[in-house]
Amino acid sequence: MQRSMDQSMTVDGANRTSHAELTLRSRMAELSLVPPWIEQLGAEHAISASTQFAMNLCLEEVLSNIIRHGYGNNGDRVISVRYAPSQNNSVLLVIDDEAPHFNPLAAEETPVEETLDGTRIGGLGIRLVRGFAESLKYEPTAAGNRLIIGFSTADQPRPASLLCDPPQ
Amino acid sequence: MQMATEQLEGDVTKVVFDGRFDIAGADAVDLKMNVIAGSKKFVLVDMQKVSFLGSMGLRTIVSAARTIKSRGGKMAVYGPDEEVEKVLTMSGVTALVPIHHDLQSAIASLQ
Numbered sequence: 001m002q003r004s005m006d007q008s009m010t011v012d013g014a015n016r017t018s019h020a021e022l023t024l025r026s027r028m029a030e031l032s033l034v035p036p037w038i039e040q041l042g043a044e045h046a047i048s049a050s051t052q053f054a055m056n057l058c059l060e061e062v063l064s065n066i067i068r069h070g071y072g073n074n075g076d077r078v079i080s081v082r083y084a085p086s087q088n089n090s091v092l093l094v095i096d097d098e099a100p101h102f103n104p105l106a107a108e109e110t111p112v113e114e115t116l117d118g119t120r121i122g123g124l125g126i127r128l129v130r131g132f133a134e135s136l137k138y139e140p141t142a143a144g145n146r147l148i149i150g151f152s153t154a155d156q157p158r159p160a161s162l163l164c165d166p167p168q
Numbered sequence: 169m170q171m172a173t174e175q176l177e178g179d180v181t182k183v184v185f186d187g188r189f190d191i192a193g194a195d196a197v198d199l200k201m202n203v204i205a206g207s208k209k210f211v212l213v214d215m216q217k218v219s220f221l222g223s224m225g226l227r228t229i230v231s232a233a234r235t236i237k238s239r240g241g242k243m244a245v246y247g248p249d250e251e252v253e254k255v256l257t258m259s260g261v262t263a264l265v266p267i268h269h270d271l272q273s274a275i276a277s278l279q
Contacts (some may be wrong), residue, residue: 028191028192031190031191032192033194035188035190035220044206048227049251050250050251051253054251056190056220057220057222057255060190060223061190061222061223062224064191064224083250124223124226124227124259125223125261126259127258128222128223128255131254131258132258153250
């Protein structure tokens with residue numbers, strides 16, 4: 001069931017989100033809150049369907065990775081996602097967690113051949129995030145981690161440029 | 169995510185997905201798709217009504233394709249929209265599962 005996304009939405013008794021920010025508990029079921037939030041942002045800010053697709057894709061990959069690996073499936077932690085319009089036909093999603101420091105941009109992509117032969121499939125997510133984002137920036141914070149994902153709102157998004165050191 | 173099957177001529181099984189192939193969507197169809205992959209030889213995956221595809225949805229497709237291939241069969245994808253096709257292409261899955269936008273050519277590729 002889709003929850004309403006009013007300005008001061010109350011979920012489970014707590015004020016957890018506004019139009020520009022979505023706060024999730026670290027449970028896979030919470031990922032169902034993302035698509036209606038993106039859809040609402042898209043309606044309010046005239047974000048194209050293809051950019052909304054990219055935002056949904058990157059958030060599913062990044063948030064599920066934080067829940068599974070950052071928080072080790074501990075369902076009582078929080079993740080915040082903030083929307084920030086940017087200049088030059090782009091928008092930003094800023095994702096903050098309180099997990100141990102981990103730079104997802106340094107993670108190894110799964111080679112295509114290994115995806116196809118089934119030996120490794122988990123690294124597909126970072127390949128897709130790199131492909132659908134326009135820019136990616138990682139910052140360790142005092143509380144945990146911050147990932148800033150940029151998306152082009154132009155018709156033809158450019159490939160993601162890494163704003164941090166690439167994996168060696 | 170909804171999943172329906174239809175038996176076509178030439179021993180082709182059409183699997184129609186409808187909805188978001190995200191983590192929850194993949195969870196909803198994984199078991200049924202495993203049964204299809206383990207029992208059918210020629211499988212056409214109709215993705216015309218798939219509005220989203222993430223890595224877990226990809227995993228479902230790749231896993232089924234590998235099982236079908238190991239049994240001497242073939243699998244093809246039909247009708248993904250532009251964004252879903254971009255996910256399939258970017259992942260490299262198209263080397264294992266060809267994409268078609270014409271139904272007859274999709275069916276013919278399985279023969």
